[in-house]
Amino acid sequence: SDCMKHYNLYATCPSPKLSTGVVHPVAGMTCQKGCICPSEYKYTSSNCSGNYTVSGGSCDGKYNDCVCKSEFKYNSSNCSGENQPSGTSCGGNYNGCTIRPECTVSSKDCTYGCAGYNSCDRCTSCKSNPDCDVSDKSCTYGCASYNSCSKCTSCKDNPDCSATAVSCDYGCASTNSCGICTSCSGNPDCDVADKSCDYGCASTNSCGKCTECKSCTPYSDETGCTDGTESCSDGCGGTRLCCKDHTHSYSCPSGYSTSNAGMISPVTADKVCSCGATSGTCYKEGHSHSYSCPSGYSSSNSWGSSAQTASKTCSCGAASGTCYKAPAHTHSYSCPSGYSETKTARSCKTTSKRCSCGATSGTCYREFICTDVGTAHRDYPTSICTLSVTVITGCGYTIQCYSCRSCNSC
Numbered sequence: 193s194d195c196m197k198h199y200n201l202y203a204t205c206p207s208p209k210l211s212t213g214v215v216h217p218v219a220g221m222t223c224q225k226g227c228i229c230p231s232e233y234k235y236t237s238s239n240c241s242g243n244y245t246v247s248g249g250s251c252d253g254k255y256n257d258c259v260c261k262s263e264f265k266y267n268s269s270n271c272s273g274e275n276q277p278s279g280t281s282c283g284g285n286y287n288g289c290t291i292r293p294e295c296t297v298s299s300k301d302c303t304y305g306c307a308g309y310n311s312c313d314r315c316t317s318c319k320s321n322p323d324c325d326v327s328d329k330s331c332t333y334g335c336a337s338y339n340s341c342s343k344c345t346s347c348k349d350n351p352d353c354s355a356t357a358v359s360c361d362y363g364c365a366s367t368n369s370c371g372i373c374t375s376c377s378g379n380p381d382c383d384v385a386d387k388s389c390d391y392g393c394a395s396t397n398s399c400g401k402c403t404e405c406k407s408c409t410p411y412s413d414e415t416g417c418t419d420g421t422e423s424c425s426d427g428c429g430g431t432r433l434c435c436k437d438h439t440h441s442y443s444c445p446s447g448y449s450t451s452n453a454g455m456i457s458p459v460t461a462d463k464v465c466s467c468g469a470t471s472g473t474c475y476k477e478g479h480s481h482s483y484s485c486p487s488g489y490s491s492s493n494s495w496g497s498s499a500q501t502a503s504k505t506c507s508c509g510a511a512s513g514t515c516y517k518a519p520a521h522t523h524s525y526s527c528p529s530g531y532s533e534t535k536t537a538r539s540c541k542t543t544s545k546r547c548s549c550g551a552t553s554g555t556c557y558r559e560f561i562c563t564d565v566g567t568a569h570r571d572y573p574t575s576i577c578t579l580s581v582t583v584i585t586g587c588g589y590t591i592q593c594y595s596c597r598s599c600n601s602c
């Protein structure tokens with residue numbers, strides 16, 4: 193402008209400066225008398241320092257605002273959870289955000305569960321083994337089981353209660369602490385005095401003690417004697433008739449013998465005396481033969497004297513009687529039609545000699561013929577009829593066979 197060009201004055205004050213009035217260097221020309229900064233542009237590093245820094249617009253090196261430095265940016269909305277604002281504060285914000293001290297603690301690893309947590313949810317104390325809170329049982333017969341804290345949780349039973357009770361005929365003499373009988377009372381009959389009797393005892397008690405004596409009664413005479421009688425004691429000081437002793441004579445029951453020699457399954461019986469006494473053993477045969485024919489044979493003969501025969505046998509090996517079957521067949525072998533038993537230099541075809549029963553033995557022979565190769569005529573000379581010629585070779589010779597156009601034309 194002309195103000196600046198000719199008079200070094202502003203035509204208008206540059207923002208944010210304010211005018212101090214106008215001058216008119218020449219008629220019709222208006223320039224600014226002076227331009228100054230507004231009073232709010234008052235901050236420099238000398239009056240805005242420490243935690244603060246200048247901010248906003250500037251005017252001749254001074255600023256219109258003084259604010260907290262940008263490092264003061266932490267508060268509870270951007271630094272929370274396991275962290276917290278720290279350091280120094282400015283305008284309600286802090287210049288640090290660090291982990292809360294209680295969150296640096298490591299959480300305890302507890303066997304029986306956690307007992308307490310700090311404000312950062314870290315376990316800081318453990319529960320003790322619950323087994324240790326159990327009361328320790330006091331046992332009369334010893335402890336049967338302990339828990340993990342060595343507290344007794346169950347007691348042993350009275351060992352006397354597992355004893356086996358004895359079974360008594362005359363009552364129990366003693367019981368153990370569990371009321372089980374361990375020894376029996378003796379038979380009271382055994383405490384009784386054993387009577388001594390002149391003529392024998394009339395009755396004894398359950399312990400074999402004589403409780404009553406016989407008054408003497410003489411034995412009577414023996415009867416039914418086979419070998420006569422003799423005098424003997426009557427048991428009361430007198431005599432009576434007793435049978436004389438006899439000499440036993442033993443023999444086998446009817447049908448039995450004294451030896452089992454040759455028997456297949458002997459049956460035994462006692463040798464007896466006529467008095468009933470026995471001594472020694474008698475035997476008879478317990479096996480009875482059961483005869484049958486071998487397989488294929490019959491017990492009846494419908495073939496006469498030419499039948500084949502075999503013995504009827506028992507399973508024990510004994511034989512009795514005869515079995516029969518059809519006479520043996522005598523094979524008669526012959527050659528089929530066209531074959532002969534004679535072999536020649538041209539005997540190329542062979543077959544077996546056969547019996548009418550189907551058995552075979554030996555060999556039959558014949559020469560090749562044209563039908564062996566499906567061709568009807570041999571050595572047919574007429575060329576008119578000849579359709580084809582088949583030559584059979586091998587076996588050391590050759591034949592020619594011919595086929596015709598039709599059978600009629602030949």
Ligand SMILES: [Zn+2]
Binds near residue numbers: 439441465466468
């Ligand atoms: Zn006898």
Ligand SMILES: [Zn+2]
Binds near residue numbers: 480481482506507510
């Ligand atoms: Zn037998």
Ligand SMILES: [Zn+2]
Binds near residue numbers: 521522524548549550
């Ligand atoms: Zn045969």
